[in-house]
Amino acid sequence: MAEQPLSTTKVKNTGRVRFLVLGLVFINIIINYMDRTNLSVAATQMAGELQFTPLQMGLIFSAFGWIYAALQIPGGFIIDRFGSRIVYGVGLFIWSMITALHAIANSFGGLVGLRLGVGAFEAPVMPSNNRVISSWFPENERASAIGIYSSAQFVGLACMTPLLFHVQELYGWRGLFLITGIVGMVWAVVWYCLYREPLEHKGVSQAELDHIRQGGAILESRQEAAKRKFAWSDLALMFRSRKLIGIYFGQFTISATFWFFLTWFPTYLVQYRHMDFIKSGYIASVPYLAAFFGVLLAGFVSDRLIKRGVSASFARKAPVILGMSLTLFILGANYTDSPTLIILFMSIAFFGNGLATITWVFVTALAPRHLIGLAGGVFNFTGALSSIVVPIAIGALIDGHNFAPALAFIAILAGLGICSYLFVVGRIDLDTPPEVKPQGSRVAR
Structure with missing residues (x-):
């Protein structure tokens, strides 16, 4: 049967509370990634003071991802059960407090332990973001909403990286962690006070509720969600579709590029390309801005x-495949010593990574509606595995002053991601997720 275009219901006079909610999520993510990138900014000074080797720094970078990945699936279920207001607010406050405690760390083991703590309480973040958007936005606005909140990680990195370099210059790497931690704790209180689910928000109009309900948003009260119990069959459901498995692997490869920029990129500029420390903070923001626009x-x-009736499969997949193709330009930095060309190739690659970051739209489209949080947890779990693999692999691959094998590694993963979306995921019918068909029906492949 021919694929039908999604609803083009007009949004005039429906209210704008959902966009205020999107603004809250946007700020959440800026703070979230500020507390991830502060380590990459501090890395050079920290490694020098505490005498860490590149492999030790790779392990410290990746420690966040060990428990972050492990808790994605439990975090997704917790989001479905308790909601984003509580889980996000509590998690944000505690991980920010742990971030502040980095200021008193004096050993490799201590920093690994603290990064594990940050990873544990950041684990529900991305499934929670996806749950908020699935609750507040209809399908035909969802990719734009995902694009806006996903852009926060890039605009946050672009704007915050130079600021964090200056904060460290003034207060040292310990002061950097203390200040960023306090900012997060304050914002956690703001989030908890302001956020509500659509059915519980006093400011949302009936017209806006009708608009998002008719567009396929998930409207559920906390009382309904609290009745839900964990079932292993729900988890098994997440692996029954080849298409879901394909987007899981694709997310790993897309996230690999992101984690290079989030961890080793400033060190690459300072130690391996010999750029000035403060200047590199501004230079590093250029690829982040490129990813933001992407x-x-x-x-x-x-x-x-x-909305123009183009195949949903093409409209959703084309930016992802094009983006991963552009990521291959990262290899160009291996063949030049020009700072301008290095940043150009890095910017093209990260612009492509930004294009590919709308993949969360596939979770909301392919997963059972009552298991959006769990599906988001599985999806982000596979992406988070790259936060473990990539920092350690780069630390092991770089040899003396040669960073080229590490960039080749990132490009190879991007190529594998393209293959996954072309040959494993294939065409996607976004009308009815195959996993929600009645028992006994064949799961679509």
């Missing part, structure tokens, strides 16, 4: 194509 472009173009 993810916004992908979201808005994808939704526009949907």
